[in-house]
Amino acid sequence: MDRRTVTKSAVLAAALLVAGGGQVAQAQAADDVTLRLPGPTGPHRIGVTTLYLVDRSRRDPWKPTIPVREVMVTVFYPTRTVRGYPVAPQMTEAAAELFKQIDVPVHHLPTSGVNWAATRAHSHMGAPAQAVRRPVLLYSPGGGDPRTMGTGLAEELAGQGYVVVTIDHPGDAGEVEFPGTTAYRDEVLRETVFRSDPRADPELFRTAIDTRIADTRFVLDQLAVLAAGRNPDAEGRALPEHLGRALDLRRVGIYGHSAGGTTAAETMYEDRRIAAAINLEGYLDYPPDGPCQEGKLFPVARYGVDRPLLLLGTDGFPHKEALERSWSAMLAHPQGCTRRRQLNNAAHWVFTDYAAMAPQLQAAGLMTAANRIELVGTIGPDASVPAVRNHVLSFFDRHLPSH
DSSP: OOOGGGHHHHHHHHHHHTTTTOOOOOOTTTTTTTTOOOOSSSSSSSSEEEEEEEEESSOOOOOTTTTTTEEEEEEEEBBOOOOOOOOSSSOHHHHHHHHHHHHHHHTTOOOSSSSSGGGGGEEEOOOOOOOOOOOEEEEETTOOOOOOGGGHHHHHHHHHTEEEEEEETTTTSSEEEOOSOOOOOOSSSOOOOOOOOOGSSHHHHHHHHHHHHHHHHHHHHHHHHHHTTTTOTOOOOOOOTTGGGEEEEEEEEEEEEEEHHHHHHHHHHTTTTEEEEEESSSSSBOOOOOOOOOOOOOOHHHHHOOEEEEEEEEEOOOOOHHHHHHHHHHHHTHHHHHHHEETTTTOGGGGGTTTHHHHHHHTSSSSSSHHHHHHBBSSSHHHHHHHHHHHHHHHHHHOOOOO
């Protein structure tokens, strides 16, 4: 989990108080920096769409007044044409405004001088999918982080021939934007409810991970609805042509960062529909109940797994001893299906879009070297971005080839 979520709610409350009842939108300066995401390198052009999914069998664990569990996902996929379909933003203007209030202070990002809504992705909104069955990869982001900060890697995988579904876990994610209001939710934007690092509270952490796993399995259920030719979007919004025909649910993988890495490994253990998983520096144990105690291992680390699992970490992770215990337990199982790799001169958020964005901020004089190193390490994006992509792509190419 992201230890920086400790301050997120306090930061948001202060911002709303100063702005007077939530009127926080400010005009962007003409000379604000526009950050750029690295382009995908694969042979396919990319389409993108969002799905609003509602699980009516579960209540929201963070807001008891919501009688269902809502989940937002983005689907990236190889497209047969991009002509006439606009390029998507990394995040919408509304989401970017909430991002500035919550994520910017937590990650020591600049409060001014950058237009977060101006960053473009490399995917085209609503473009028709290629009517070819392709492996499906699910992505779960880190605790307190939005799915939009995994855009670059998702686009790389889609450009290489995968369908990639990135998942927001509402109430956990820093910000989630829904297509509209409902009878039980009068806001389009929803921010994190965490008041402290969930790992500081074992029961809270358990709820967070259990909810993420249930969200992920529900998304997989809804992808089956889509593959069967029906529309799982709760508002019945139009789908890109042939999207359902692009899904091969016999070949499903999952990857995740931090708490999302925990989610990826444990979801594969619990759900045999998932054939391979990557844990990008996520714990595989619960936090200890008290001092001088050890946390209980998740079942995946306690019993092992009979499908491929990659543990990918950094040399700059600040809690390496705590992480090492559960990862060592995972690697000790005789099945021999788990491998471990490390990215050097790197830090925890190098697996996200911050790997490319933080150095741009530093170059523009908007981020200190110390803050950049804390976020992504000393490694430059010309090395880190290809390295992360290569680790993830080579793993899935081996176990879930897209060609």
